[in-house]
Amino acid sequence: MRLRYGMNPHQTPATWEPVEAGTAPLRVISGLPSYVNLLDAIGGWQLVHEAALAFDRPAAASFKHVSPAGAAVAGPIDPAMAAAYRLSPSGVGALTGAYARARDADPKSSYGDFVAVSHPVDLELADFLRGVVSDGIIAPGFEPGVVAALAAKKSGRFLILEANPSFTPPPVEVREVYGLRLTQPVDAGLPALSGDLLLGAVITRYTQSNSVVYVRDGMALGVGAGQQSRIDCTALAGAKVDTWWLRRHPSVPTPSPDRLHDRVNAQLAAAAAVPDPASWLARLDGVAFVSDGALPFADNVAEARRHGVSSIAEPGGSTRSAEIAAECRRRGVELIQTGRRLFRH
Incomplete structure (x- = not known):
């Protein structure tokens, strides 16, 4: 079946078809x-x-x-x-x-x-x-x-x-890239988590790696995707969490424009101008944080805690996992090391 185009508009013709005839997702x-x-x-x-x-x-x-x-x-x-x-x-x-x-x-x-x-x-x-x-x-x-x-x-x-x-889906995934055919078993099952940590694991499974997700009350507050450095990913997603929380500051007025994206932009502009943002940001708590790969350094814990994180799930198994656990204890953050990586590329 024909596609409008491939990855880019100049990549034509492009098509798609079910792996097994008569069966499509x-x-x-x-x-x-x-x-x-x-x-x-x-x-x-x-x-x-x-x-x-x-x-x-x-x-x-x-x-x-x-x-x-x-x-x-x-x-x-x-x-x-x-x-x-x-x-x-x-x-x-x-x-x-x-x-x-x-x-x-x-x-x-x-x-x-x-x-x-x-x-x-x-x-x-x-x-x-x-x-x-x-x-x-x-x-x-x-x-x-x-x-x-x-x-x-x-x-x-x-x-x-x-x-x-x-x-x-078929039990084996196949991808052809630059003349190579790559195969692997389908990634099935999730770590033994619950609540917001479980939702974070579901989200990271379908996010381009490196990825981290901040979750609170059943919704993502910040998603970091596709970063080569995990601390950059943690900080990028954390900045989105801050923006989400600042939009809830009492000084942010009800936006009045007719179009939705204009109302959102007005809300974002007002959030960026709230008085004394640090004191308001310090009030955010109860955020869950999930990383698709092992946290390599304790600075990720410190950065996550700055954005209201009180629980972390990550695979563990790195050479510094003991340091990660110690930093979580020091900062009062619950840590679950799942033993399961959730990379997606």
Whole structure:
């Protein structure tokens, strides 16, 4: 089947086909996908499907460039989210709420995202998506009237994909790169974690390495992806956490522009100008932190603690794992060394 183009627009023709004839993880309902659209859709669907099964709640992810900008399970909509997205905190459906929570982790990066949700799209979510800038969606189904409402986005170019929840992937992954064929077993199973640490592990599994994720109350607050240095990754994601928390400062006014991205930008500008930000940032606590690879130095613990982290899950097994454990004890941070790496490339 034809793709709009490959990784880049000049890479044509490009195609896709199921590995096994008659069995595919998704089907195209509307639009023409590109190579990256499919990578985002596949990664996003696996993340939300896995999270929904783990938590028995609807889950959503906002994907950009093959990594989640944010991900969340259904939960409460706080006043800052309600103001940015013009939602009623007490009257939002679970699926719409899950996506609003996912997009709110890093709304600037989610501009033009690919949406993934774990449950069939209802009219409420479709109406919400009509007001956001995104490229497409993958879901396991669509209620009556939803496809027609979404297909009109982007002058008919909005991509709508239907996931197959019963699809089981082949046990071996195959990738051909520069004349080489690479094979490996599918990465299945998760570390023995619970709560926000478990959600963080699900998110890191589908984030380009090196990756770390900060999670609180069932939603990502900051995702660091694709960094060669883990401390840079920890600091980058931590800066997103700070921005998320500063948007909740009492001095940040309710944004008034009509368009969503203008309201978000107004909120971000106000957050950057809050008085005495250090004292407000010091009030954030109860954040979980998950690293896809072993923390190589104790500076990662110190940096994570600066952003409200009270629990850390990482594989352990590095030459300095004892130092990591000692630093966590010194700073009052719970540490779980899982023995399982979650690299994704």
